[in-house]
Amino acid sequence: MTQIKDNNIKNDFPIFKQAKVKKRPLVYLDSAATSQKPHSVINAVSDWYERFNANIHRGVYELSETATKKYELSRQVIANFINSPSSRQVVFTRGTTEGINLVAEAWARKNLRAGDAILLTTMEHHANLVPWQELAQRKRLKLKFLEFDNQGELILANLAKQLMGVKLVSLVYVSNVLGTINPVKKIINICHQKKIPVLIDAAQAAPHLPIDVKKLDCDWLVFSGHKMLGPTGIGVLYGKRERFEEMDVYQTGGDMIRNVTLTKSTYATYPQKFEAGTQALAEVVGLAEAVIYLQAIGMERVSSHDQKLVTYAYQQMKKIKAVEIYGPQTIKRSGSIAFNVQGIHAHDLATFLADRGICIRAGHHCAQPLHEKLGIPASARVSFYIYNDKRDVDLFISALQAIIKEWESIKARNT
Numbered sequence: 001m002t003q004i005k006d007n008n009i010k011n012d013f014p015i016f017k018q019a020k021v022k023k024r025p026l027v028y029l030d031s032a033a034t035s036q037k038p039h040s041v042i043n044a045v046s047d048w049y050e051r052f053n054a055n056i057h058r059g060v061y062e063l064s065e066t067a068t069k070k071y072e073l074s075r076q077v078i079a080n081f082i083n084s085p086s087s088r089q090v091v092f093t094r095g096t097t098e099g100i101n102l103v104a105e106a107w108a109r110k111n112l113r114a115g116d117a118i119l120l121t122t123m124e125h126h127a128n129l130v131p132w133q134e135l136a137q138r139k140r141l142k143l144k145f146l147e148f149d150n151q152g153e154l155i156l157a158n159l160a161k162q163l164m165g166v167k168l169v170s171l172v173y174v175s176n177v178l179g180t181i182n183p184v185k186k187i188i189n190i191c192h193q194k195k196i197p198v199l200i201d202a203a204q205a206a207p208h209l210p211i212d213v214k215k216l217d218c219d220w221l222v223f224s225g226h227k228m229l230g231p232t233g234i235g236v237l238y239g240k241r242e243r244f245e246e247m248d249v250y251q252t253g254g255d256m257i258r259n260v261t262l263t264k265s266t267y268a269t270y271p272q273k274f275e276a277g278t279q280a281l282a283e284v285v286g287l288a289e290a291v292i293y294l295q296a297i298g299m300e301r302v303s304s305h306d307q308k309l310v311t312y313a314y315q316q317m318k319k320i321k322a323v324e325i326y327g328p329q330t331i332k333r334s335g336s337i338a339f340n341v342q343g344i345h346a347h348d349l350a351t352f353l354a355d356r357g358i359c360i361r362a363g364h365h366c367a368q369p370l371h372e373k374l375g376i377p378a379s380a381r382v383s384f385y386i387y388n389d390k391r392d393v394d395l396f397i398s399a400l401q402a403i404i405k406e407w408e409s410i411k412a413r414n415t
Contacts, residue, residue, distance in 0.1 A: 010387050012038040012293075024357035027392050032176055032204060032336045032383035033361055034226045037290075041229055044289035048282040055278060057255055071281060074288035075271070081291045082221065083212040084238055091271040092284055095235035096203040097127040099222030100170070102237055102274060103199055104131040106247040108168055114140040116167040121146040121154060121182075122373055123175045126366040128201045132170065146171070148373075152178040152327035159190055166191075169198045173205035177367050177379065178327030179310070179336040181209070188217055197243065203227060207385065208306050208334050210299040219243050225283065230290035234283035237274070244270040251276040294386075302386055306335035309384045313337060313393045320397075322404050326374060336383035338365070341400075344407055346378040356399040 010016045013036045019026040028036060048070075054061075056068040072087070079087040093099045108118070118132050122145050136143050144162060147155050152175070163169075169191050173184050188198045197219035202211060207228035213221055220243060225234040239247075249256065249267055253276040258266045267273050294302060311330040314337060317323050322342040327333060341349055350362035361381040364371045371377065382396060 010389075012040070013387050014039060014042070016387070027358045027395050029382040029384065029388065029392065029396060030359050030361050031207075031385035031388075032227070032365075032381065034232070035207065035229050035385055036387060037229055037231070037286075038293055040293055041231070041286050041289045045231060045282045045286040048285050052285075053282075056281065057272075067281065071279070071284055074284045077288040077291050078236055081211070081295065082206075082236075082238055083214050085214065086241075088271055089238055089241060089244065091237040091239070091274045092279055093222070093235040093237050093274075094233055094280070095224040095226070096201060096222045097235075099220075099235055099237035100128055100199070100201065101131045102250045103170075103220050103222075103239075103247075104135050106250045106274070107243065108132075108135055109139065110248050111246060112139055112141055112167050115142070115165075117142040117144050117165045119144045119146065119162060119166045119169045119171075121148065121171050123148055123152075123154075123178060123180065123367065123370050124172055125176050125201065125203070126368070127203075128170055128172060129369070148178075148180070151329070152180045153332065154180075154182055154187075156183070156187070159187070160194075163191065163194055163196060166194075166196055169196055170201070171198070172201045172203075174202075174208065174334045175327070175367075175370075176204050176336070177338045177365050177370055177381065179333040179338070180328050181205075181332055181334055184218070185216055192217065204334060204336075207294075207302075209303050213238050225287040225290065228290055229293060230287035231280075231283040234280050234287050236287075239270075244273075247274075249276075250274055253277045255279075297386065305386060306384055309388055309390070309393060310335050310337060312390060313382065313384070313396070316393065316397045317400075320401065320404065322408075323400075326379060335385060336381055338379040338381045340376060340379055341404060341407075343411070344403070346380040349380050349403065352403045353396070353399055356402075358396050358399050360396075 015036050016026055052067050052070055054064040054067040056071045075090050076087040079090045084090055093102060118141060120129060120132060132143060149155055174181050184200055191198050199220040200218045202221050202223040206223035219240050221238040223236055226232040256268055256273050256276040258268050310333055314330045317325060324340050326338045340346055346362040350360050353360055363378050365381060
């Protein structure tokens with residue numbers, strides 16, 4: 001079984017051997033944006049094109065049949081990863097964003113009526129906000145929001161009251177800014193008591209936490225491959241059978257049809273119904289290989305590793321007076337920390353760290369309403385994953401302290 005040990009698992013990721021910043025080793029702390037890829041995933045994608053490349057579901061020749069088997073086997077691998085009752089309940093998309101848009105267009109547009117409300121949270125990524133804004137304008141729907149408190153945790157005291165008039169709830173499992181792990185199971189249970197379906201954005205959860213859609217009992221769950229060691233341009237939409245049966249087609253074209261005449265078409269059942277055209281075949285196989293890699297480690301171990309690193313980084317950052325951290329205590333936090341340094345803009349800080357070989361994120365992280373609530377234009381963010389170790393955190397902390405010291409020295413000379 002693959003182990004997570006300092007300076008060991010990095011050997012599986014070729015970028016850490018190849019990429020240097022001013023002759024310094026790469027310290028990559030931006031996995032919430034996209035993760036690095038292990039040899040096995042890179043090889044799986046390359047192997048597809050070298051040995052298996054053919055279109056699926058159409059050819060009767062051996063190569064096409066083999067390609068189809070590998071594609072559908074990949075679907076089963078993903079289904080097992082999230083404990084889906086059936087692989088047919090797994091639809092491949094281009095990512096979390098397309099998955100949310102698919103539900104908005106294929107289910108919500110059909111089933112919601114003027115005056116109905118959709119409940120979101122004020123910590124949503126734009127991908128789980130903008131599609132609902134657009135739909136609300138077109139359908140004259142209402143948008144309602146769960147707020148979060150000063151600790152970055154959702155305020156659920158009045159949830160039952162806030163659900164009045166709500167016909168759909170869509171919320172993030174783990175905040176991409178605050179790192180907050182939301183109590184989605186509790187929220188789903190309350191919503192289902194009122195027969196309200198729930199969509200879970202698991203883009204930041206699937207890479208870090210064990211996901212069991214049976215236990216969660218969510219109606220839909222979406223996530224992206226590139227944040228969990230897989231290729232870009234591939235994602236997953238899980239849905240309950242009854243929800244998929246309630247949905248219209250999303251995109252139309254080849255492979256999602258049953259019969260076509262010049263004047264009328266009938267459509268295949270799910271999942272093919274929602275996979276129009278030629279799919280990202282190599283990327284699907286690459287995502288399955290990423291899941292196999294994570295399963296070899298064990299998602300409980302992944303979660304534990306991330307928790308240890310984020311706790312260590314949090315404790316070290318709390319010692320620096322000029323640093324302000326946003327979000328909950330580490331016990332309710334996944335593998336990322338958003339923060340600011342007094343007197344230094346987040347973008348400047350990220351640039352100064354980049355000069356020292358430290359890769360972090362800066363900006364509003366596609367969560368402008370969240371930043372407005374915090375009263376800040378932007379934040380810096382460090383995010384960890386399985387290939388990070390204590391040494392990465394120490395290098396980051398050392399660079400951060402040096403930058404603050406230099407900045408304070410410059411300020412002192414100019415006053």
